[in-house]
Amino acid sequence: MKRFIWQPIALFAVGVGFYIYNGVTWNTWLTYLPHIIGYVVICGALSWALYKKEQLTTKN
Numbered sequence: 001m002k003r004f005i006w007q008p009i010a011l012f013a014v015g016v017g018f019y020i021y022n023g024v025t026w027n028t029w030l031t032y033l034p035h036i037i038g039y040v041v042i043c044g045a046l047s048w049a050l051y052k053k054e055q056l057t058t059k060n
Contacts, residue, residue, distance in 0.1 A: 004050035008043040015039045 019036045023029040 002054065004047050004054055007050065008047040011046070012040070012043045015043070 015036065019032055019039075022032055
C-alpha cells in the first residue's frame with residue numbers, strides 16, 4: 001500500500017480515537033467537533049501532498 005494512503009489513515013485513526021475517548025469521558029462531543037473536522041481537512045491535505053510528492057519523484 002502506498003504511503004499517501006496508509007499514513008493519513010493511521011493519523012486519522014489516532015485523532016478519532018482521542019475524539020471518542022474525550023467524548024466518552026468528559027461528554028464533550030460537540031465541543032471538539034470543529035477540531036475533528038479540521039483534523040479531517042489536515043489529513044486530506046497530507047494525503048494530497050504525499051501523493052503529489054510521489055508523483056514528482058517517480059517522474060524524474
